[in-house]
Amino acid sequence: MPLDAFDPDILQDFLTESGELLEELEGDLVTLESTPDDLELLNQIFRALHTIKGSASFLGLTNLVDVAHAAETALNAARSGEVVVDRNAMDLLLEAVDTVRLHLQQIPAGEPLATPNPAVVEGLTRLGSGEPIDASQPETQTATIESAQSASGADGRVISRLELPANKTDLIEFLLADLDETLAQIDAQVTALREEAERAEAADALVELGETLARSAEFFEFSQMAELAQLLNATGQTLPSLGETHTASLLPRIEAVASILREQAEGLAANNVITCPVETLGARIRDLLEGLDPEDDLVLAEDATAQDVLRLDGVISSGDTNDTPPNPDAPGAEPEPADAAPQQASTPEARAEPPASTPAVEQTIRVEVGRLETLMNLVGELVLQKNRVAALARQLESTEQLEGEFREDITVAAGNLDRVTGDIQVAVMRTRMQPLDKLFGKYPRLIRDLAKKTDKQISLVIEGGETEVDKSVLEELGDPMVHLLRNAADHGLELPADRVAAGKDEGGTIRIVAAHEGSHVSVRIIDDGRGMPRDRIAAKAVEKGLATEQEVAQLSDREVYRFILAAGFSTAAEVTDLSGRGVGMDVVRTNIEALKGTIDVDSTPGSGTEITIKIPLTVAIMPAMLVRVDEEIYAIPLANLLEIVRPESGRVSTISGQPVLRLRDSILPLLSAQKLFGTDPHSRGEAPFAVVIQHNDRAFGLLVSELIGQQEIVIKPLDEMFDHKGPVSGATVRDDGGVSLIVDVAQMARIAEHQTDE
Amino acid sequence: MQHPETPSQNPNGSSAEHATEQLQLVTFEVASEEYAVDILAVQEINRMMEVTRVPSSPPAVVGVINLRGKIIPVLDLRERFGMEATPKTDQMRIVVVEVHSRVIGFIVDRVHEVLRISSSIVEPAPAMVCSIDSDFIAGVGKLEDRLLILLDLEKLFDRELVDNAASNAHAAAA
Structure with missing residues (x-):
C-alpha cells in the first residue's frame, strides 16, 4: 500500500477528521432533501466534501477523490441553481457518501479502495454539467489499485508486477537510470563508513542520498524502497554520534539494506516490484539509532557480513546457510537473538563498552493531550486569581489601615506570585507547542504531486519551520495551508513555456516563510507566478454583487484582492481536480478567523502573489x-x-x-x-x-x-x-x-x- | 416508595410515563405561579449577583455570570414566559441547572421547597394552561391544594425557542 509511506499520525488524522465530516455531511444531506433551498446548508455540505476530497487527494486516494469530486460537481451545480437536488440526485449523493465511508473503512484495514460505482460517478458528473444525456467519462474509472496478482517467493519475498498509473509510466525510465547511479554511490559510501576517518563524510553523503532516493521511491509509491532509503538517511544523520558497539552492529545492517535496494532496483528493471520482509531489520536499525543497547546482538557476536544480517533479521530464509540457530521463516517474526544470545558469550568489546558512552537520548514522556488541556485550563484559572490578588494588593497599598512593612510584604508577595504565575503559564504553554515543521513536513510531497498534476516545475522553499505554535493552532492551520499551496501551484504558477515567454525561469518557486512576531506567528506563502489580475477580480466582485463598479474603482489593490476571500468567489476559468471552485479561500478565511488570526492578500501581476496569515501563538x-x-x-x-x-x-x-x-x-x-x-x-x-x-x-x-x-x-x-x-x-x-x-x-x-x- | 396507584389516572401518557415513579422536584415561584424542575438537573441555587449584559442577545437572556470561573448565561423566566418584568427583590434567586452538559442559570422570584411527588399525579399540560405558551411544560402536578407546573428544561433553553420568545416579545411590544 502506498499509504505506508505516510506517517501513521497523518493517516489517522485524516481518518478521524473525514469520519466526522462524513457523519455531519450525511445528516446535512438528509436535511437538505426537505429544504433544498437552504443555500447555507448546501455550502456547508460542499465545504465538508471539499475538505475530505482535498485531504484524500493529498494522500493519493484516487478512488475516493473520484467519487468525492463527482459529488462535489453535482453539488456545485446545485449551489448555482442549475440543478435541483431532487430524490434521484439525493440517492446518488448518498451513495457517493456510502462509497467514501467504505473507503474510510478499507484504509485502516489495509485493503485496496473499492472502485466507485461508475453509474454513480457518471450520474453525478452529468448532474454537475446540467445535461441529462450520457457523456460518460471513462477516465474516472482508471483508478490505481495495488496489484492483486503477486507471487510469493520462497523466502518471504513478494514479487509483483510493476503497475503504474499512466502518468508515471514514462518516468520510470528516468528513475531506473538514476537508481543505478544512486545505488553505486550508496555502495561506495557504505564501504567508506567502515573507515573511521571517512565515516563522518560518508554519513553526510548518505543523508542526502537516502533522502533523494526516498523521494523518488515515494513518488512511484514504492513504499518499501522509500522506507529503506529513509533508513539510510536516518543512519547517516545519527551514525557519527553513535558509540563503537552501535556502529559495529549497524554497519553490516546498512550493507544489508544497500543490497536489498540493489535487488529491488534489478527487479524494477525487469518490471517487478520486489517486497522483502524487512520489518525486523528495520526495527533493529531504528533501535540502534535510538541508542538501545545492542550487546545481545548476534551480528556483533559473529562479526557478521551483510548476508548474515539478511538471514538473522529474517529477510532471507535460514535455508540459505546452515551454521546458525533455527530462524523462523515467517516475515516479521522476531528471530532468535533475544533468546539465543544470552547463552552466547558476548564479545569482550561489547562488555567493555560502558553504557554511559551511549549518546544522550532526549528524555521524553508521552502525555495525553487531555491532561495538558486540563493543566492549561487550571493555569488559566491561576492567571485570573493572580490578577485578583494583584488588584487586592494595589487596593491595600492605598489604605492607611495597615502597617507600612506589612503592606510592603504583601506587595512583594503579590509581585512574586505574578512572576511565578507568568513562568508557569509559559512553561505549560510550551508543553503544547510544536514546531511548524510538523505541518510543513507534509508539503514537499504535496507540492511534488501538484507539480506533476499541473505539468509545472515547482520548487518549495520552507523557512522558519522551527517556529513553534500551540498544538491546536497547528491542527487548525493544516487545512488552510493546503488550500493556499494548491492555489499557488494551480493558479499562481504558470506553465514552464509561459514562464519562459514571460522571461522567467522555467521552474516556479513557492516559499513558505514562518516567523514569530510578538505574541503572533506569521506564515507567508509566496509564489513567483503570474499574480492576480485586479481587473478580473474587480469585475467578478461586481458580477457577484459584492460591490458596485464605482466602489471597486475606489478600492486599493489589496482591498480588491480581498474579494477572493469571499464565499463562492472564483475567477478560475476551469474547474480542476485541485482547485478553482472558489470554496477554498472561503474555508481558509473561516479557519483563520476561528483562530483569531488574520489573512492578507497581496499580488503583483506578472511577478507573484503573497498571502500572509497571522495567528496568535495560543488561543487560550x-x-x-x-x-x-x-x-x-x-x-x-x-x-x-x-x-x-x-x-x-x-x-x-x-x-x-x-x-x-x-x-x-x-x-x-x-x-x-x-x-x-x-x-x-x-x-x-x-x-x-x-x-x-x-x-x-x-x-x-x-x-x-x-x-x-x-x-x-x-x-x-x-x-x-x-x-x-x-x-x-x-x-x-x-x-x-x-x-x-x-x-x-x-x-x-x-x-x-x-x-x-x- | 411505590404507590399502588393505577396508570388509568394518566390515560394520555406524558413525559412522566411510569405511573408510580417518585419525582423529586425543586419548586419555585415566577409571577405568582408555582413551577418545578427535577432536582437532579439543579446544580445550585444562588443569590442574585451582578449579571453582565451581552449585546444583541435575545431579550429573555439577561446576560452572563461568572460561576467559579465558568461563564454561564442567565435567563429571566418572566421574559421567557412573556410576562412583565418586576423590580429586583431580596427573594430572587438564580437557579443553575445542567441541561445536556450546558450549564444555564435562570432567575426566579422565589425558591419554595424540595418536594417529592408521585408521577401518577402529573398530567400533560392542557394546550393553554396558563399565561405561558405550553411548549416547555412537561406536565402539571395536581397537588391537593395547588397546581405545580413541571418545566421541560431542554425546550426551555432551546436556542431557537429562546430566539422565538424574543421575537414574540418584540411582536407584543410593537
Whole structure:
C-alpha cells in the first residue's frame, strides 16, 4: 500500500477528521432533501466534501477523490441553481457518501479502495454539467489499485508486477537510470563508513542520498524502497554520534539494506516490484539509532557480513546457510537473538563498552493531550486569581489601615506570585507547542504531486519551520495551508513555456516563510507566478454583487484582492481536480478567523502573489485592553489595537451620515460602542476616546468612554445561546471577579465596512 | 416508595410515563405561579449577583455570570414566559441547572421547597394552561391544594425557542 509511506499520525488524522465530516455531511444531506433551498446548508455540505476530497487527494486516494469530486460537481451545480437536488440526485449523493465511508473503512484495514460505482460517478458528473444525456467519462474509472496478482517467493519475498498509473509510466525510465547511479554511490559510501576517518563524510553523503532516493521511491509509491532509503538517511544523520558497539552492529545492517535496494532496483528493471520482509531489520536499525543497547546482538557476536544480517533479521530464509540457530521463516517474526544470545558469550568489546558512552537520548514522556488541556485550563484559572490578588494588593497599598512593612510584604508577595504565575503559564504553554515543521513536513510531497498534476516545475522553499505554535493552532492551520499551496501551484504558477515567454525561469518557486512576531506567528506563502489580475477580480466582485463598479474603482489593490476571500468567489476559468471552485479561500478565511488570526492578500501581476496569515501563538490566553463603555467593561484584543486617540471635535466629520475621523493622512470610520453594544440608550455618556482597531488591513475607530488598562485575559467561550453574530466573541473574568465580554474584531470590521457602504 | 396507584389516572401518557415513579422536584415561584424542575438537573441555587449584559442577545437572556470561573448565561423566566418584568427583590434567586452538559442559570422570584411527588399525579399540560405558551411544560402536578407546573428544561433553553420568545416579545411590544 502506498499509504505506508505516510506517517501513521497523518493517516489517522485524516481518518478521524473525514469520519466526522462524513457523519455531519450525511445528516446535512438528509436535511437538505426537505429544504433544498437552504443555500447555507448546501455550502456547508460542499465545504465538508471539499475538505475530505482535498485531504484524500493529498494522500493519493484516487478512488475516493473520484467519487468525492463527482459529488462535489453535482453539488456545485446545485449551489448555482442549475440543478435541483431532487430524490434521484439525493440517492446518488448518498451513495457517493456510502462509497467514501467504505473507503474510510478499507484504509485502516489495509485493503485496496473499492472502485466507485461508475453509474454513480457518471450520474453525478452529468448532474454537475446540467445535461441529462450520457457523456460518460471513462477516465474516472482508471483508478490505481495495488496489484492483486503477486507471487510469493520462497523466502518471504513478494514479487509483483510493476503497475503504474499512466502518468508515471514514462518516468520510470528516468528513475531506473538514476537508481543505478544512486545505488553505486550508496555502495561506495557504505564501504567508506567502515573507515573511521571517512565515516563522518560518508554519513553526510548518505543523508542526502537516502533522502533523494526516498523521494523518488515515494513518488512511484514504492513504499518499501522509500522506507529503506529513509533508513539510510536516518543512519547517516545519527551514525557519527553513535558509540563503537552501535556502529559495529549497524554497519553490516546498512550493507544489508544497500543490497536489498540493489535487488529491488534489478527487479524494477525487469518490471517487478520486489517486497522483502524487512520489518525486523528495520526495527533493529531504528533501535540502534535510538541508542538501545545492542550487546545481545548476534551480528556483533559473529562479526557478521551483510548476508548474515539478511538471514538473522529474517529477510532471507535460514535455508540459505546452515551454521546458525533455527530462524523462523515467517516475515516479521522476531528471530532468535533475544533468546539465543544470552547463552552466547558476548564479545569482550561489547562488555567493555560502558553504557554511559551511549549518546544522550532526549528524555521524553508521552502525555495525553487531555491532561495538558486540563493543566492549561487550571493555569488559566491561576492567571485570573493572580490578577485578583494583584488588584487586592494595589487596593491595600492605598489604605492607611495597615502597617507600612506589612503592606510592603504583601506587595512583594503579590509581585512574586505574578512572576511565578507568568513562568508557569509559559512553561505549560510550551508543553503544547510544536514546531511548524510538523505541518510543513507534509508539503514537499504535496507540492511534488501538484507539480506533476499541473505539468509545472515547482520548487518549495520552507523557512522558519522551527517556529513553534500551540498544538491546536497547528491542527487548525493544516487545512488552510493546503488550500493556499494548491492555489499557488494551480493558479499562481504558470506553465514552464509561459514562464519562459514571460522571461522567467522555467521552474516556479513557492516559499513558505514562518516567523514569530510578538505574541503572533506569521506564515507567508509566496509564489513567483503570474499574480492576480485586479481587473478580473474587480469585475467578478461586481458580477457577484459584492460591490458596485464605482466602489471597486475606489478600492486599493489589496482591498480588491480581498474579494477572493469571499464565499463562492472564483475567477478560475476551469474547474480542476485541485482547485478553482472558489470554496477554498472561503474555508481558509473561516479557519483563520476561528483562530483569531488574520489573512492578507497581496499580488503583483506578472511577478507573484503573497498571502500572509497571522495567528496568535495560543488561543487560550491573550493580552487585551479593557475599556469602559458607559457602565460596562469590554476587552479588546491588543493584537488588533493600533493606537488610541482623542478625536478633537473639529477633526470629526461625516460622510453620508457616517462619522469619520481625519487621522493624519487617512480617513477612519468611527463606530460608537455605545450604539453597537446597546448600552443604556438614554445615557448621554461621553465617549472621548477612539480605540483604533485594525483587522485585515482595514482600520476603524471605536469610541469608548474610558480606558481601564491592559491585562492578560483568559478567553472563555459563550453559550450557544449567544451565537447571534453579535459584536462579541467570548468572555473573560476580570480581576475583580466580574465578567467582561471580548469584542469580536472581525465582526466589528464587517459592521464598519457595512456602514461605510451605506 | 411505590404507590399502588393505577396508570388509568394518566390515560394520555406524558413525559412522566411510569405511573408510580417518585419525582423529586425543586419548586419555585415566577409571577405568582408555582413551577418545578427535577432536582437532579439543579446544580445550585444562588443569590442574585451582578449579571453582565451581552449585546444583541435575545431579550429573555439577561446576560452572563461568572460561576467559579465558568461563564454561564442567565435567563429571566418572566421574559421567557412573556410576562412583565418586576423590580429586583431580596427573594430572587438564580437557579443553575445542567441541561445536556450546558450549564444555564435562570432567575426566579422565589425558591419554595424540595418536594417529592408521585408521577401518577402529573398530567400533560392542557394546550393553554396558563399565561405561558405550553411548549416547555412537561406536565402539571395536581397537588391537593395547588397546581405545580413541571418545566421541560431542554425546550426551555432551546436556542431557537429562546430566539422565538424574543421575537414574540418584540411582536407584543410593537
